[in-house]
Amino acid sequence: MLFNKNLEKDNCGYGLICNRNGKPSRKVVEKSIDALSSMAHRGGVGFDGKTGDGSGLLFDINKDFYKKTIKSELSIALPEEFAIGCFFSKKGLKDKLQSDLKRFLNLKILK
Known part of the structure; x- marks a missing residue:
């Protein structure tokens, strides 16, 4: 068998929320946290449902x-x-x- 869906893992990409003027903004952080928590499959829960997958926010x-x-x-x-x-x-x-x-x-x- 060349393909077994039970052995596959998903990585669906990334999201980007930023302030184009480069200024720090609480609103951007709040929107980013909301977006991240809205995607359970990328919001810190690994494919096994028990471990984290390394997703998070990146700041300057x-x-x-x-x-x-x-x-x-x-x-x-x-x-x-x-x-x-x-x-x-x-x-x-x-x-x-x-x-x-x-x-x-x-x-x-x-x-």
Whole structure:
């Protein structure tokens, strides 16, 4: 058998809601959350009905806020170019993941 519908998974694409002038807007966030929650199959429930599928909202970051906060809270001056990441791993792999990120990508990890 070449096709078994029970083994197939769906990925139906993405939605985009934005403010074309680039200004932050609570209305855009509220509409985005509403749109995401209206699509249960993409709104955080995986094909098995038990796990999340990684859907969510993507935001621009306020670099000035991060620079100011990191400087005052951790006494670290961030460079002009920096990135913020959120990583997920299997239990027990946190230390290895952090070590690999530091070594291979020359990253400084702030906790």
